[in-house]
Amino acid sequence: MNIFSSFFERYSLFLFFALTIPITFAIAFLPFPADILPFLMVLVPSVMAIVLAGVTGGRKSIGALLKKLVQWRVSFKWYAITLAVALAVRLSMSLLALALGWIQSIQIRRWTPVQFMAFFVMLYIAAALEELGWRGFALPKLLVRRSALFSGLLVGVLWGTVHLALHLPGMILSASPWPATVIGLIGLSLVITWLFVNTEGSLVIASLYHAAQSFFVIVNDGITGPQQSWLQAIASVVVALGVIVLTGPDLRRGHAKRLEARTETPTSP
Numbered sequence: 001m002n003i004f005s006s007f008f009e010r011y012s013l014f015l016f017f018a019l020t021i022p023i024t025f026a027i028a029f030l031p032f033p034a035d036i037l038p039f040l041m042v043l044v045p046s047v048m049a050i051v052l053a054g055v056t057g058g059r060k061s062i063g064a065l066l067k068k069l070v071q072w073r074v075s076f077k078w079y080a081i082t083l084a085v086a087l088a089v090r091l092s093m094s095l096l097a098l099a100l101g102w103i104q105s106i107q108i109r110r111w112t113p114v115q116f117m118a119f120f121v122m123l124y125i126a127a128a129l130e131e132l133g134w135r136g137f138a139l140p141k142l143l144v145r146r147s148a149l150f151s152g153l154l155v156g157v158l159w160g161t162v163h164l165a166l167h168l169p170g171m172i173l174s175a176s177p178w179p180a181t182v183i184g185l186i187g188l189s190l191v192i193t194w195l196f197v198n199t200e201g202s203l204v205i206a207s208l209y210h211a212a213q214s215f216f217v218i219v220n221d222g223i224t225g226p227q228q229s230w231l232q233a234i235a236s237v238v239v240a241l242g243v244i245v246l247t248g249p250d251l252r253r254g255h256a257k258r259l260e261a262r263t264e265t266p267t268s269p
Helices: 003-010 012-027 037-041 043-070 076-100 113-143 146-167 178-198 204-219 225-247 256-263
Strands: none
Touching: 003 043, 012 037, 012 043, 012 146, 012 256, 037 043, 037 113, 043 113, 043 204, 076 178, 076 204, 076 225, 113 146, 113 178, 113 204, 146 178, 146 204, 178 204, 204 256
């Protein structure tokens, strides 16, 4: 490894954060329709991750990074948990809105099966592009030296900071409260980190939860955008706190902790 590659390897995580955030904000000022800009923004984390992986490890590192997108062999239980938690978050939002008098009844979007499928596919692709950078590239590097709790929090804060670009004038979240977005994404990051560390770093599960919690907005019809922002922040933080209380700073379930302890215990000669 030459000095150039060694420098990028050592500072790749810092460079990922330092480049992703300003480039994302810069895209907001491009002379393109506001509806197109968010799709360009979700490309930034994945492009940065691929570039940095290529600079530090060449084609082999890029291949290893991209391979994470198709590593779907995870216990069915975790697929069920992922979808159930995502749905529970959105249903709790509607129940809270109902209790606050913001809606008169829980409303489900009236779409055809094809529309539902197209919506989910679009969300999954966008989520996978984001996750490739944040959870595929950045999170594993943090987990080498930091706890899952700290890593999830740091990624969540920076991920939330990036999304502030969507609150700029003319952008899709300009009318929504930015503190709710940041808080909600910190909670979301912790939940995804919990799923990630308990499924051996499955980017498919991370992307599925990311997409599913957006997809189940179909049960939140009638709730305004700003109201949804705060409700989602509350629900995500509650779930994240529940995970932390049950698993501790490593965010691992009991069986995973015992298995890891047995693996690390030296055997007698």
